[in-house]
Amino acid sequence: MESQPNSPGIVAEFKAEFLRCWQLLPNKGLFFGLLGGWLMLFQFLGNGTFGYVDTSSLLKWMYAAYNIKNTVTDDGIGNLVPFAVLALFWWKRKELLALKLEPWWPGLVVLFLSLALHVIGYLVQQPRLSIVALFTGIYGLTGLVWGFGWMWRSFFPYFLFIFSVPLGSLAEPISFPLRVFVTKIVAMIAPLLGIDVIREGTQLYDGARTYQFEVAAACSGIRSLTSIIVITTIVAFVFLSGNSKRMIMIVAAFPLAVIGNVIRLMGVVVVADMFGQDWGNRVHDSFILSILPYIPAILGVYALAFWLNKPRAESPLPLETKPV
Template sequence: MVLARNDKIKLALLLGLWFLVFYPVVPEMVRDWAGHSDNNHGFLVPLIALYLIWQKKDELLSAEIDSSKWGAVVLVAGLAVFLLSFAGGVAFPARVAMVLSLFGLLWFCTGSAWGRILAFPVLFLLFMVPVPVSVIGLVSMPLQLMATKVSAKLIEHCSIPVYREGNMLFFVGTQLEVAEACSGVRSIMSLTMLGTIFAYMSQATWKRRVVMVLAAVPIAMTANIIRITGTGILAHFFGDKVARGFLHEFSGIIVFVFGLAVLGGLYKLLNRKKVA
């Protein structure tokens, strides 16, 4: 069912008001996307969400349009959380509330049928909200140490003498630091986002979809360990220059492609038998 012209105007005005209310948190969030490599994927999330909505255009046109009181509840709750968070200077809940209130607004204005169709594309916008630095700091160090320890063991199996101390790898002629940027947090966030998209596109059961999302974490961690191990082996033969500049960035791209390929293979494996 197509929205009437007056309904389109009302919805456009409400969306405009929603944007004006939440605009104060947008510039700082965009700066976070641009200023930290772990958040660069935030630029892509709105575009992906729009594409997912466009894919559902035929379903939206045939779905019944109504209003939903539950949508109003979500909208009011989102606005309340935003006002409290914004007044208290807490960015993360305010940004989450922005996404939730958008979903509540659309659900309230278009009804349950549209709400079900729009739920994933709109809530997918939560991936554009940067994870708080405190949380990243909490998980990055254990990931650094774990990746360094496993990589040291793998390098030793290649008959290369290496000594590990914390997140440092010491070789005969050089040393290599596994920095916070190499903890794998970036890969985990990116591959989890892609795993969620794969799960959404999948025709498999919900259990298999959950497996697909959760598998993104060990895949990202494994890919990161492979990157550190490979860099360590190259550093042993060619010095620590391989861990800087173009080679470092290029290895990151290669490892991400590897993780994406494994995730794609898992997607095909879990969708071999379609479940009605």
């Protein structure tokens, strides 16, 4: 029996496709040269504040905002956004490479406006403005080197970089009401399961006050909310057509995040009621169980996308009426 030639593996196929796209992409040296210079600006003159992180690098400041002492913060989604954007650019590669790619000098306007925004952010010591300037400037560079068509077709996924701007304390107007809302729902559901729970603000006690839990800022759900918004935004633009359907999908992130966090907190309360607060703390601190809010959210996103893409039966035309 003749042996069949081995088919190229996934890695080899990816490498061949990458080299093909690389060869088709014009002005690579110009773009990456300008990109390197732009990044150097933010590396050495990017951060005007030295109280939060003692560094002049905006890139280091961003990393510190995403991670504190090797612990991912509520803004930690910023660690993953660049990889998501690159993956979506790869997904759109054929569409982008089919464009007429040539320099488009109005891209300089976007670049200069981004530079002005960074100067303002640097002088008034607002790194978030500089982060917006950083990514907006890179967007302007793509237009400068590859044209307006590239900018137009790549607005999504490039828009996802908005989630790279750390909110920090600015998220408090969202996170605190979310904490209260989740706590209220759990306090209403627990008695239905035979668990006597008393709510005081964002704290939950059992009837005998033998255990207590507080929905602290770190557990407010803002992290899962941000992550789910990113997921629903990607699904909306990749799998749905029409602005109304996309808006429904993105807005659905809010109830899905609430449902997920209610399930997680209910799990903590149930375990604590059955086995004591120590076991409840273990469930609360478990990394694996912290993923629990994403399970109903992902299932909900899948179901909603399926429903929105489901063909709708056309309504019958009204019968023509004839004069009597």
